[in-house]
Amino acid sequence: MKKYDRSSFYLADKFPGYDLNNMPKVQEIFEKQLEKCQVEYFDFYLFHNVCEKNIDAYLDEKYHIHEYLMEQKKKGRIRHLGFSSHGDLPVLKRFLEAYGEDMEFCQLQLNYLDWDFQNAKEKVALLKTYGIPIWVMEPLRGGKLARIDSEYAHALEGKTTIEWAFRFLQSIPEVTMVLSGMSDSNQLLENIHIWEKDQPLNKKEMETLFNVAHDMTSKTGVPCTACHYCTSHCPKGLDIPRLLSLYNEHCFSNGSFITTMVIGTLPADKKPSACIGCHSCEKVCPQNINIPEVLKDFCKRLD
Ligand code: SF4
Ligand code: SF4
Incomplete structure (x- = not known):
């Protein structure tokens, strides 16, 4: 990247905490990442995939991960520090209680299907209490929401299935960034076309979408309401x-x-x-x- 003016692009990287063997190596890994990219700083740096598997290690002070990354931020080698998470609500809570005040953004799996199905609704509400903006990953659930069965697509008239999914995200005020994987230029053009306008869904459209999401998820698995009686x-x-x-x-x-x-x-x-x-x-x-x-x-x- 060094042949380009550094102020002309944003660059993000992550601490690879998906592998617990990396936990004691934050300094070594961070230096190597800068060296490989041949840059002096990252615009965005993330604790990668905070989840059940690594939360204890991320919070373990003996690894100095948070401390080290905050130092790099002070030195200007990280401009904005955040995290991504696939963890459940209790994991998110633990992470935020420890580091929430220093987090500038959270990359979260969010789409209309996972609003209830993966409890994204409560995660969004929790992040809101910390004032942390959301970057969305999986806005189309790995493309699944772009190719929904005709029986469900039928209920979603007036817009393409992709537009429904993106307009839903425009309806969540905490969302400031949507990361959508695109495989060809047509998808890129379609996305640009949709995002040219900010058109959040109205109440009736939201209801329609949640009904479709409910129908899609209720046909597989079991109807547990998480009442905890059992x-x-x-x-x-x-x-x-x-x-x-x-x-x-x-x-x-x-x-x-x-x-x-x-x-x-x-x-x-x-x-x-x-x-x-x-x-x-x-x-x-x-x-x-x-x-x-x-x-x-x-x-x-x-x-
Ligand atoms: S009793 Fe248990 S299994 Fe049944 S709905 Fe409540 S939480 Fe789910
Ligand atoms: S051990 Fe008994 S109570 Fe517990 S989940 Fe199995 S069947 Fe239910």
Whole structure:
């Protein structure tokens, strides 16, 4: 990049915390990243993928990650410090309680389907309390929302499916940036055309979209409402609603790296395989979900 005027472009990089082996190497990695890019500073630098797997390490002061990155910011080698996250709400809370005041942006998976399905709604509300703007990743859920089945597309008249997805994001005031992967110039032109105008959805359009999202997700997985009635009845202390939410994501995505990653971070006695099939939970479930059968199926799918 060094042949270009440094003030003519923005450059972002991330600390690769997806690999726990990197945790003790923040200085070495950061220096190498600058060297490889042949630049003096990054405009944006992120704690990469804050999640269940790495939150303990990210918060562990012995690695000095936050301290080191803040020092680089003071030196002007990082202009804006933020983070990306695929973690669940409790993980996000822990991270923000520790470093929220220093975070200038959060890159989050956000789209109309995940508003309820992945609880993005509550994550957005939490980030709002810290005044942290949101950069959206997966605005089309890996392209899935650009190619929805005709039965759902039929309900979304008047706009293309992509426009519905982007106008939804324009309706969330906390969103300041949308990162959309584009595979060809037609997609680029279509995106530019949509984003030329700021046209948030009205209340009725929002309802239509959420109905479609509900229909799309309710046909796979189980209708758990996360009421938590079942949890106190489980002799194994399993976080049943959380496991069922992961099950739904796994079914909907036909296997997903997020679910595999999260299940991988759970201790053996809290994984779906720890269920002993006692059926105590099922007796109190207002949705009549056959929880032990679902957890058994989850194990099979994970295998
Ligand atoms: S069936 Fe499984 S999940 Fe349900 S209460 Fe028994 S051990 Fe817990
Ligand atoms: S009782 Fe049923 S609906 Fe409520 S959290 Fe448990 S599984 Fe979900």
